[in-house]
Amino acid sequence: MTDEKLTQGQADEKQINDAFQDLLDRYLESKHRKKVEIITKAFNFARQAHKGVRRRSGEPYILHPIAVARIACVEIGLGSTSICSALLHDVVEDTDYTVEDIENLFGPKIAQIVDGLTKISGGIFGDRASAQAENFKKLLLTMNDDIRVILIKIADRLHNMRTLGSMLPSKQYKIAGETLYIYAPLANRLGLNRIKTELEDLSFKYEHPETYAEIEKKLESTKAERDNVFKEFTAPIKEQLDKMGVPYRILARIKSPYSIWNKMQAKHITFEEIYDILAVRIIFTPRNEEEELNDCFDIYVAISKIYKPHPDRLRDWVSHPKANGYQALHVTLMSNKGQWIEVQIRSERMNDVAEQGFAAHWKYKEGGGSEDEGELTKWLKTIKEILDDPQPDALDFLDTIKLNLFASEIFVFTPKGEIKTMPQNCTALDFAFSIHTFLGSHCIGAKVNHKLVPLSYKLQSGDQVEILTSKSQKVQPSWINFATTAKAKAKIQAILKREKREQQQKGEDMIADFFQRNEMESSDENIKKLCNLHNVKTYEELALGVGQGVFTLTDNDKNEIKEKPTQANWKKYISFAFGGGNKQKQTSKKKEDETQQQTLNIDKKKIIKLTPDAIQKNYILADCCKPIPGDDVLGYIDDNNRIVIHKRQCPIASQLKTSFGNRLLAVQWETGKALIFPVNVYVKGIDGIGVLNHVTQIISEQLNVNIHKLNIESNDGIFEGRIQLYVHDVDDVNTICTNLKKIENIKKVTRIENYDDVISD
Known part of the structure; x- marks a missing residue:
């Protein structure tokens, strides 16, 4: 028994030492200063602190911090401070050591990062919604203190997702859902494209394992065909780039399983109907730093002479980078086989930023770095402003923040020609609040491209926007209905709440003055009488109404109070003044x-x-x-x-x-075929005589399925149909869809959740 333990212990030691040595080797390959001593010190400290502890998978716990440190180093590009913090990130949370101990041994910066990681440990969300909002606020605030906290937290989540198989299914759903809801969009917003994609795919794999496996299988079976398309399409491009003398490499970019599934869901299409699974990426080394942008466009011009470009699909993120720092030139070209193929043109530097995020090259990079006011800095500042306003409802708070996380960007101009990055679908009101809160709260309209528009006007990329204001203008409650950005919504809500509090306080003072003036007691019973007289339920509603001038306290109120008390069950009423809240x-x-x-x-x-x-x-x-x-x-x-x-x-x-x-x-x-359930199926195709008859014949006669409801509409030779059926399971639905697709001229068949769902092509 002792020999077995010794053997197991030796195996653990070898596994741990090998993992740490691999981390050191990869760190030494990086461009960072070689601070091996402090990293080794952090490793030995964490190893001792976690000694004897194992993960749910059975492996020694210390392998998790090593893996997180490796992700931070290799996949995000961080240096020694971040590697040490990653190695130590669970020490304060899981052992008796304190932040002060970390500071004494490793200095204030590592201690600050470990402290930030400890505060947001256990996932963003607690077991209750109220804790959820608080933990999420902590996470975002730590971003503002030191961006490395959230980068290490994303690395921690990535490793947890890679090892999620050892968790209970219910835990898998929670962690996968949380990852898709917050961590993947955060990674995307910080420019960590590769990590974002892996987080999405891993979440998808655990939430829909069968669908994930099916898409993987289809990707594998169509690989040879894609390889041939790539080879044929890129051959003349390579020839042209060789003539130009620009060092380059060409890669095939394959759409991820999650992105494929997302498109299938959104567009109600099959795998076979997705035409942009393959894209081409040209990564070049510029002649020099100054010529980087010119080289991008030179390559674009060169390949556009080979294949015809799509006039509406040129995306210039070189001149105007995305908010997460992404830079590239995207052009969609028509291949010789009649297929549109997207080509992404990037320099090696742009590719590094696209894969690792510019956070790694930002102001906290070891060895110094740029102090520029980039888009990330502005975004963090916006989040800080949102957090400064109280948000009582946890889910509203999260949804408000997520407006910014998911937003695609457009570019608009100020009257002086300054460029502003704004979320897609934003309004003139959002633009006003993005400039300044005073401008937003006093705006009465806007001029877009010198034409007068309302505050609800949706801005387009390239618009020039001038905000019109008035000192007498006040924030209107209706504004919340067309504000779309997190900042605008938060500011409007905060101003309206502040005004409401002020009006309520004014009303409370007026009610107190009314009682004092008429020499009456401000008792629960008397307040209840006033509430009944003005048809409100609570003291707060009464005070707000009085403060706003909706109610006026007159002799009627005085007479009502002086009447004999009723037998109403007034004792149940607890006024605001006595702590009912x-x-x-x-x-x-x-x-x-x-x-x-x-x-x-x-x-x-x-x-x-x-x-x-x-x-x-x-x-x-x-x-x-x-x-x-x-x-x-x-x-x-x-x-x-x-x-x-x-x-x-x-x-x-x-x-x-x-x-x-x-x-x-x-x-x-485990229902077998014992129960039937209603499902809705959508069909679309080219109209013709007998189509409806053919559809009903297949469903009712061939498949023996009961049609509950049917609606077919025809317009300009195209028909759309909605059919409600009773089936046993998904297999029945798939059989129905497969058989309907065999009908000539039927072009689309898909299951929809609601009978009246709007289906977009």
Whole structure:
């Protein structure tokens, strides 16, 4: 037994030493200063601190910090400070060592980063929505202190996703959902394109394993065909680039499984209908730094002489980089085989930024770096401003921030010709708030390209915008309906709340003055009488109405109070002045605690079996996504301790995964063919005599499926149809779709969630 332990111990030691040596080797290959001594010191300290601890997978725990440090070094391009912080990132959280201990041994900078990582440990979201918002705020605030905190946190999440297989299914859903909701867009916004893609693919793999495997299989089976297309398409391009004498390399870029699936879902198309799976990337070394931009356009001109470019698909991110620092020239060319192929032209420097993000080359880079006010700096400043305003609702706060995380950029100009990067679909009002809060709160309209437009006008790339203001203008509640950026929404809400508080306070003072002037007691009973007289439920509503001038306190109010008290159950009324709000919070918290306790009574390690009897008695199939047997699903324990079944890709489920991960359950269908479920199918094609008859014949007679509802419309020779059917499972739907696609002139058949869904081509 002792020999076995010794052998296991020796195997662990070798595995740990090999992993650390690999980290050191990769660090020494980088351009950073070679601070091997402090990295070795951090490794030895972390190794001792985590001694004897193992991960859920069974491997020694120290291998996780080493892996995170390797990602930070190799895949993000960070240096010794970040590597040490990554090696130490779980020490304060999981052992008895403190931040002060880290500071004494490794200095204030590493201690500050480890402290930031400790504050946001355990994932962005806690078990309750309120904790969720606070942890998310901490995460964003630490970004503002030192961007390396979030970069190491992304590295930590990437390694956790790579090793997610050892977790329980319910945990996998929570972590995968959280990753797609926050970490992938954060990585994208910080320019970490390769990491963003891997996070998306890994999340997709765990949420929809069968679909992921199917797409991977189709990518593999079509690889040879793509290789031939790439070879034929790039041959004349290589010949032309060789003549130009510019050092280059040409790569094939294949669309990721998640991106393919996303497009299939959004466009309601099959894998075979996606035509941009292959793109071509030209990466060149410029003649010199000054000629980099010119070389980009020279290559574009050269390849445009070989293949005809698409007139509407030139994307110039060289002259105007994306907000995450991405630079490239994208052009779509028509191949000799009649296929549109996108070509991305980048310098080696642009490619480094695209793959690793410019955060690695930014002001915190070891050995000094540029102090320029880049887009990332502006974005962090915007987030800081948003965090300065209180946000009582956790989910609203997250959705507001996500407006900025996901936004695509457009470029607009000020009257003086200065360029501003703004999110796509932003309005003139958003632009006003992006310049200054005072400008936004006093704007009355705008001139776009010298023409007068309303504040709700949606800006286009290239617009020149002038904001018109008035000192008498005030923020209007209706503005929140067409503000789209996080900053504008946050500022509008903050101003409206402040005004509401001021009006309520004014009303409270007027009510107190009314009682004092008329020598009456400001009792609960008298306040209740005033509320009843003005038809409001609470003291807060009364005070706000009085402050806004909606209600006026007159002799009628005085007479009402002086009447004999009624037998109304006024004791239930608790006024604002006597702390009703606190009691309400206590009640709410008690209810939440009770719900939390109830959820714990369900064995979450157990996979829920959806048998016919169980579905009819114990579970609710969510109406928002209408799951049927065969769909990838999960269970959610609601506030009434009922289990609601959602599709995993349902938008509501996505929010539940990130907000209430502790209430998720793994679910497995076991219905056989015992139950039937309604599904909706959309068909589109070229109109002709007998098409409807052919469709109904296949469904009803050949497949023996009951049609519940049918609607066919024809316009200009094109027909669209919506059919509601009753089926047993997803296999039935697939069989129906496959058979309908065989009908001549039917061009599209797809399952839709709602009968009236709008389908875009």
